[in-house]
Amino acid sequence: MGEFELIRHYFQRAGANPPGVVLGVGDDCALLAPEPGQRLAISTDMLVEGRHFFADVDPVALGHKALAVNLSDLAAMGARPLGCTLALALPRADATWLAGFSRGLFELADGAACPLVGGDTTKGPLNLCITVFGQVPPGQELRRSGARAGDEVWVSGQLGDARLALDALLGEIELAPEVLARARQRLERPTPRLALGLALRGIASAAADVSDGLCGDLGHILVASGVGAELDADALLASDAISADLRALPRERALHCALAGGDDYELIFTAPAGAHDAVLQAACSAATPVSCLGRITTEPGLRWQDACGRPLDLAWASFDHFA
Amino acid sequence: MGEFELIRHYFQRAGANPPGVVLGVGDDCALLAPEPGQRLAISTDMLVEGRHFFADVDPVALGHKALAVNLSDLAAMGARPLGCTLALALPRADATWLAGFSRGLFELADGAACPLVGGDTTKGPLNLCITVFGQVPPGQELRRSGARAGDEVWVSGQLGDARLALDALLGEIELAPEVLARARQRLERPTPRLALGLALRGIASAAADVSDGLCGDLGHILVASGVGAELDADALLASDAISADLRALPRERALHCALAGGDDYELIFTAPAGAHDAVLQAACSAATPVSCLGRITTEPGLRWQDACGRPLDLAWASFDHFA
Structure with missing residues (x-):
């Protein structure tokens, strides 16, 4: 041929x-x-x-x-x-x-x-x-640079299952066959969140897709916008952004997969707190679940805390091909 | 880094x-x-x-x-x-x-x-x-499918020197250092004919760039347009489309480099015979030399002849990565 x-x-x-x-x-x-x-x-x-x-x-x-x-x-x-x-x-x-x-x-x-x-x-x-x-349309694009202090931080769908599948395929963790099959589906057949992106025009203040891991990609938004963020790790683990499969694992691995895993192809985005219901309606119209993870702050940097408000050291770097 | x-x-x-x-x-x-x-x-x-x-x-x-x-x-x-x-x-x-x-x-x-x-x-x-x-602008694009019987066939710049350099670098032919240097310039630093392409809007009936060899790329125009062409190989060798370096080589090698060489990044194009002077003016305004090589015919296929009108068998195929 x-x-x-x-x-x-x-x-x-x-x-x-x-x-x-x-x-x-x-x-x-x-x-x-x-x-x-x-x-x-x-x-x-x-x-x-x-x-x-x-x-x-x-x-x-x-x-x-x-x-x-x-x-x-x-x-x-x-x-x-x-x-x-x-x-x-x-x-x-x-x-x-x-x-x-x-x-x-x-x-x-x-x-x-x-x-x-x-x-x-x-x-x-x-x-x-x-x-x-x-x-x-001009002015309706979702840039990384539009996040403002007081905005809420949201993520679509679920985080970490792609990394879980990768860890299993690399032999780092053993999973039940049906758990691996579900996770592998997320690794190999990600769903681009096109309908949600369109629905968030005029609502979200900033957005990026989660390809290198939540911490890394939210970090890009924070740097581009000149702001920081405060997120609650325990609330994240309890939220719809974490699958039951991931939640069943030890907390450290679940957090690492969810926050530094990469290959999720979900949207991480910010929106004014006053647009909370508009975000939920946009997500509903796009048939895409979303979870609110925390707040944008004036102080730069990404800060994680637990359910009691104690700071956590979860400074995972973004994936880097040449690091 | x-x-x-x-x-x-x-x-x-x-x-x-x-x-x-x-x-x-x-x-x-x-x-x-x-x-x-x-x-x-x-x-x-x-x-x-x-x-x-x-x-x-x-x-x-x-x-x-x-x-x-x-x-x-x-x-x-x-x-x-x-x-x-x-x-x-x-x-x-x-x-x-x-x-x-x-x-x-x-x-x-x-x-x-x-x-x-x-x-x-x-x-x-x-x-x-x-x-x-x-x-x-809509309708001004130069497609491959617009060549009509009676149109003239043109090429910009010079053909074959890139292939000459490649043959020399592969050890198939020995060239004087200054000849190799000139040919190598054509292989490694081709000039995209952007100004000519713009000047030919509204004048050329069809165009393609010569990346796989003149025969192959003109062949794409002929097939897309449902026409054929008659070209004079001796006229080509005597024209400005052939460098003095290439003309100094044996006729068979010169023709092979010029017609089947590839990597020329010149434009091969057709225009109605009545637009002959308009083509020359467009080429002048774009500061790009052009040469007229022959005619488009109703009969399909690419036919070469010599200066005496005798048919030549020069059916070189286009470069194919998987042939």
């Missing part, structure tokens, strides 16, 4: 272009038609075998995840997807792998209305680079 | 955002402000060590080339650059390499008004994935 046949067979689809796509795969460039006056939101993520995923991962799950981690960035900006490109280095043209990968990618692309509009295919060590484009 | 310090030091620049960039490196997404009503043109190219470049290539040249091959796609579409993203897998954080690479990248980005607005950095086998965004 040659390069062009590979592209045609696995990544080019027959039929009319989806709305907003003037020209898709097959020319020097793709052409999109954003709505006039909208801002263009762009993000790119590169996934490397052995670093971001195991060599034997299910290719359907990998196709899903490669796009999901990018869509998560659009969600964190409050942007609506317009399309994506895929650049792919492959050691060889493996038909079974390509069929699974493209199926996982297109299932999520269809569900998120984010058509694949172009790409590049080459031979090389397995590497996936997806770039996503979205649109957001 | 950690990942975030690496990004700040080599890829994030102080000062105000360039025009059109609402938000650059450092949030979940970059935000661009395309002019209202314009189409968004997008292309992505992935470069792998050992496949697209030698491991010991000058990192300044590599930074230039990684962006140049992407800008060449915008040029072939008649699009004006808006910005680019860079995803980078690095085996290690090598300060000398990073300084050179980012310098080469930013020099071209500045010259082409194509600011780096975002990216991703990870550890892994060296891999560079750049995605470029440009804008073009």
Whole structure:
């Protein structure tokens, strides 16, 4: 199978272009038609075998995840997807792998209305680079820099299960098969919170997605906004942001997975305290659970306390590829 | 040096955002402000060590080339650059390499008004994935599918020198040092023909960039347009599209480099015969030489003949990563 046949067979689809796509795969460039006056939101993520995923991962799950981690960035900006490109280095043209990968990618692309509009295919060590484009009306984007003292700190969904699965797959902890299956689903098939991002336009003051761990990604918001935060670790552990599986583990491991795990692809965001009910309504309209974790403070830094108000030392760093 | 310090030091620049960039490196997404009503043109190219470049290539040249091959796609579409993203897998954080690479990248980005607005950095086998965004007014894009029988076939600049350098670097041919130096410049520092692409809006009927070889890339235009072409190989060899260095070589090697070489990043385009002078004026306004190579025909296929009108068998295939 040659390069062009590979592209045609696995990544080019027959039929009319989806709305907003003037020209898709097959020319020097793709052409999109954003709505006039909208801002263009762009993000790119590169996934490397052995670093971001195991060599034997299910290719359907990998196709899903490669796009999901990018869509998560659009969600964190409050942007609506317009399309994506895929650049792919492959050691060889493996038909079974390509069929699974493209199926996982297109299932999520269809569900998120984010058509694949172009790409590049080459031979090389397995590497996936997806770039996503979205649109957001001027001034409605959810930046990291908008958090203000007094705002509440929220997180969507649940934290830590992806890290729990990773620890189990690396042999650091043993889990019951059904617990591992649930956690692995969170590691391999994260859900980008696009509907929540759109619903939080005009409500949230700042947002980021949790890819490197809650502490690290909330830290980015705090630094960008020039503020700090006070969070209650015991309230977090008791909240809906922690799964029953994680809560059943020793407190130290549960906290480490939840706060420093990464790969959650939930939204961490802030909103004025007066918008508490509006946040809950937005979450309800987006069918996405949210939990309130604490408060933004004038004093910089991220401070954790227990249920009795005693300070806890939970200064886990963000994941760093070169640290 | 950690990942975030690496990004700040080599890829994030102080000062105000360039025009059109609402938000650059450092949030979940970059935000661009395309002019209202314009189409968004997008292309992505992935470069792998050992496949697209030698491991010991000058990192300044590599930074230039990684962006140049992407800008060449915008040029072939008649699009004006808006910005680019860079995803980078690095085996290690090598300060000398990073300084050179980012310098080469930013020099071209500045010259082409194509600011780096975002990216991703990870550890892994060296891999560079750049995605470029440009804008073009509706209906003015240069597609591959617009060539019509009777149109003239044109090419910009010169063909074949990049392949000549590659053959010499692979030890297949010996070149005088000054000849190799000139050819190597064409291989390692190609010039994206952005000004010509813009000048050809409304004049050219179809265009592509020559990345896989003239025969292959013109072939894409012919197939997309449902037409064929008749070209004169002797006229090509005598034209300004062939450098004196290449013309001095045996005819067979010169033709192979020029027609099947690839890595030229010139524009191959068609225009109605009545627009001959308009093409020359556009080329003059863009300060880019162009050469007329032949005619589009109703009969499909690419046919070469010599100066006496005798058919030549020069059916070189396009480069294929998986053939």
